[in-house]
Amino acid sequence: MYRLDPRYAPAPQAVLHTGWQAVASQLPDGPVVVAIDGPPSVDWSLLGDRLENELTGRGTPVTLLDIRSHYARPAHVRSRTEHPADADDPYFRRLADNPLDDLFEILPVSAPPTEGLLLVYGPGAALVEHDLLWYADVPKRYAEAAVGAGEPGVNLGLPGEKPDFRRLFYIDWPMLDQHRDALAHRLDAWLDMQSPDHPAWIDGAGLRATYAALARKPVRTRPYFNSTPWGGHWAQRELGFNPNCRNTALGYELIAPEAGILIGTGPEDQAEVPFQLLCVLEPLSVLGAEGHAQFGTSFPIRFDYLDTVGGGSLSVHCHPKESYMRERFGWAYTQHETYYLTLGSTDTKVFLGLREDADVDVFRKEVERAVTDGVPMDPEDHVLAFPAEQGRLFMIPAGTPHASGAGNLVLEISATPYLYSLRFYDWLRPGADGNPRPLPYEHGFANLETGRRGTAVARDLVQEPRTLREGTGWREEVIGALAEMFYEVRRFVLDAGAEATDDTQGRFHILNVVEGEGVTVHTAAGDRHELAYAETLTVPAAVGRYTLRATGVGPVRVVKALVR
Numbered sequence: 001m002y003r004l005d006p007r008y009a010p011a012p013q014a015v016l017h018t019g020w021q022a023v024a025s026q027l028p029d030g031p032v033v034v035a036i037d038g039p040p041s042v043d044w045s046l047l048g049d050r051l052e053n054e055l056t057g058r059g060t061p062v063t064l065l066d067i068r069s070h071y072a073r074p075a076h077v078r079s080r081t082e083h084p085a086d087a088d089d090p091y092f093r094r095l096a097d098n099p100l101d102d103l104f105e106i107l108p109v110s111a112p113p114t115e116g117l118l119l120v121y122g123p124g125a126a127l128v129e130h131d132l133l134w135y136a137d138v139p140k141r142y143a144e145a146a147v148g149a150g151e152p153g154v155n156l157g158l159p160g161e162k163p164d165f166r167r168l169f170y171i172d173w174p175m176l177d178q179h180r181d182a183l184a185h186r187l188d189a190w191l192d193m194q195s196p197d198h199p200a201w202i203d204g205a206g207l208r209a210t211y212a213a214l215a216r217k218p219v220r221t222r223p224y225f226n227s228t229p230w231g232g233h234w235a236q237r238e239l240g241f242n243p244n245c246r247n248t249a250l251g252y253e254l255i256a257p258e259a260g261i262l263i264g265t266g267p268e269d270q271a272e273v274p275f276q277l278l279c280v281l282e283p284l285s286v287l288g289a290e291g292h293a294q295f296g297t298s299f300p301i302r303f304d305y306l307d308t309v310g311g312g313s314l315s316v317h318c319h320p321k322e323s324y325m326r327e328r329f330g331w332a333y334t335q336h337e338t339y340y341l342t343l344g345s346t347d348t349k350v351f352l353g354l355r356e357d358a359d360v361d362v363f364r365k366e367v368e369r370a371v372t373d374g375v376p377m378d379p380e381d382h383v384l385a386f387p388a389e390q391g392r393l394f395m396i397p398a399g400t401p402h403a404s405g406a407g408n409l410v411l412e413i414s415a416t417p418y419l420y421s422l423r424f425y426d427w428l429r430p431g432a433d434g435n436p437r438p439l440p441y442e443h444g445f446a447n448l449e450t451g452r453r454g455t456a457v458a459r460d461l462v463q464e465p466r467t468l469r470e471g472t473g474w475r476e477e478v479i480g481a482l483a484e485m486f487y488e489v490r491r492f493v494l495d496a497g498a499e500a501t502d503d504t505q506g507r508f509h510i511l512n513v514v515e516g517e518g519v520t521v522h523t524a525a526g527d528r529h530e531l532a533y534a535e536t537l538t539v540p541a542a543v544g545r546y547t548l549r550a551t552g553v554g555p556v557r558v559v560k561a562l563v564r
Contacts, residue, residue: 002239002532006220007262007270011213014206018269023201024054026189027132030061031113035130036121037183039176040156041143042136042193044068044122051119061116065108068122068159072105077157081171085328091440092420093170095330100124100179103157123156123176126183135183136191136199139272140258141224143168169419177257181280181297192271200271202263207273208281210263215282216542217527220535221259221275225251225307229429229437232311234343234409239534251305253536254510256298256416275299288506288541291563294486299416300333301487301561303510303536306410309343314403315426315437316351316379319417321398321447329420336485337396337414339404340559342514342534344388349405351383352394352461356454358382360445367424367441379403379425384457391515391557393480393489395461399449411512413489413561422447465491473498474548481564492558494519494550501547502560509539510561517552531558 010016017023027034036047044066052062071077080102083094101107103124110118110128120128121136146154147163154163156172187204202210225241231249235241241248252258256275264270279299283292287299294300306314319325319335326332339350354360363382369375379385383401386394388408396402401424404410422444423437431437452460465477473495481488491514492500502509511531513519518532524545531537539546550556 002534003220004240005222005262005267007264008210008214008219009265010202010263011206011209014210015203016206016264016269016271017201018198020050020054020199023191023199024051026201026203027051027055027117030116032132033110033112033118033120033128033130034132034134035125035128036119036134036136036191037126037179038123038136038193039138039143040123040154040159040172041138041146043196046196047136047193048119048121055117061113063113063116063118065110065118065120065128066122067108067120067125067128070106070108071103071157071159074158074161076105077103081157081175091438091443092329093166094328095174096171097178097330098175100175101127126179132188133183133186134189134191135180135187136193137274138192138194139260140173141226142194144226173257177276181276184277184280190271190273192273194272198268200264200269202271202273207263211278211281214261215278215285215540217523217525218521218529218537218539218543218546219261219278220529220537221254222262222272223251223253223536225249225305229431230308230312230314232307232309234307234309235305247311248307249311251307253303253305253512254538255302255304255418285542286540287508288504291507291541294563295333298332300563301510302414302416302418303512303561304412304414305342306404306408306412308404308406308408311406312429313405313427315421315423316383316401316403317421317423318401318444318447318449319398319422320420320443321449324447325398325417325420331417333415333417333486334398335415335417335420336398336487337402337412338480338489339394339396339402340411340413340489340514341388341390341392341408342411343409344390344392345407346387346389348388348407349385350388350394350408351379351385351401351403351405352396353384353400353402353457354450354453355382355384358453360448360450364441364445367439370425370428371439371441374428376428377425384454386462393463395463395480395482395485397449397482397484399447400452400461401448411514411559413559415487471500474500476500487561487563490560490562492548492560494548494556494558496552496554497550499547499549501545503545504539504541504543506541507562508541510536511539512536512559514557514559516550516554516556519556519558520549520551522547522549
C-alpha cells in the first residue's frame, strides 16, 4: 500500500525531542551565544518568543537578536543578488550563487553575554560569531504556498515586501541551499518548524549518524502533490493526496532540491530533513565516486508524476539545451527528460518532436498570435502526437517540443533541473490568478531542436524494449537510452513471486513500481525495504548487491534509472 509518510528510525545515538519545552531544555544556561539559522519561511518571531518564554521561565536570562533587522536596504539586496542579464527577462532568473553575507551592509557583532543566552536568529544568523549553531527549517513547499498566498516576508532579505516566485526559485533557494549545505557538517542541531506549536529537534551528531546509515541502504523520500490549472485527479482518488484541493498535478516523488526524509518513530515524533543533505554529508555513498566527480553533491535524476487524469493537457514546451542552460541560467547540466506512461491509452496523446513538414517560421507566427491576440492554434500542425500507450517510454532530450495530453499519468524520469519550462502554447488557459499563464516562447525558439523530425523522432525517441539480461521468471530491459542523455531507463519484468538480482556497481539506482502490487528489496547487508505500486525508492551507490522479490498474486514491473 502506497505510503504517504515513509519514515526511518534515528540512529541509536541520536536524540530526538518534540515540543517547545523539550527543545528549550537542550539549550545551556550560559553564558553562551546561540545562532539559529534557516530560511525566511520559518516563523522566526514565534521561534524567538517561544524559546525566550521557556528559558526565562526556568530562570535563564535571554537577549534576542533578530538578524533580519540588520539586512541592507531592499534596493541594495536586489542589486547585489539579481544578475544584470535578467533585467529584461520577465520569466526566469539566472541561478544565484551569492553568499548570504550579501544581505548585509555590516554584520552585527555578538559580544558574549556575561550571563544567560544571546539568541541570534533568522536567515544568516550563522554568520555571527557563536558558540552553538542550530538550523531551523520548514520544507520548501511551505514557502511556495506562502508566496502563492501573497504572504509578505517570504523572500530572502526582503522582510515585509510582497513575495515573488522568481526570486524564491532562482535567487533565494540557491543562496539558502548553498549556505545550509556549508553548515551541514558542523550543525549542533536541526529544528523542524513545520508544526509551529510542536517543533521537532534532533541533535547534529545524531542526524549525521542517521544519514550515514541511510546513505548505505534503500531510502524513500516523503511524497506530495501540488495543484495547477492542468492537474488531474488520479492521485486524489488512488493515493489520498490533497482531497480538498482542486486537483493533483505535479507529484514530487523524488525531486532532490525539495525532497525530505522523515526521521522518527511516529507522526508525533518525527523531523523532516532535506534529502539534499544526504548527498552533502555522504556524497560517495549516495552518488558513487563517478557520480560525485561528475555532479558534485547535486543528485542528478528526479522522479515525479504528471497527473492529467480528468485534467487538461500540459503546455507544449521544451527545455534549454546544455550550453544555454549553463551560460544563460547558470545550471551546470540541463533538463533532459523522459515520460513513462504509468497510465495511458491509445485514445490519449503524448506530443513529442517536430513533424517532418514543420515550418518553424509558421509555428512561431501562430504562437505569437496566440500570445498577443488570443488566437487558438493546433499544436499537431507542427508537433507529432503519439498514442499514450500504457508502459511506453518517450525520450525527451533538451530542445525537443513535448507535452502530455489529458487523461494520462506520466512518471517523469528526468534530469534534476526542473525550473526552466520554455512554453510555446498553453491552450489559451488562464493561471490560478485568472491571468494568462506566462509563455516564454522566445527562450523556447532559441532552444528548439529542429534537426530531429518526423520518422527520426519515432525511431530515436520512442524506442522498443531490448532485453539486457534475464533469469527464471524475470528479465531486465533497456527501454530508453540515448547518447546525448547522461542517464538511461530500464525495466524489470517479474512473474508473481519471482526474484531478480542486481548490483549498483558504484552507481545509484532509482526504482518505481509501475505495475503490480510491489516488490521487496533485500540488500546484501541484510536491509529490507517494501516498495508498493507507484512508490519510488533510491538505492544508494554504496548498497552494492540487492534482490527484488515480487509480492502479490500477479506480475510486477519496476522501472529503474541510473547514470550511464
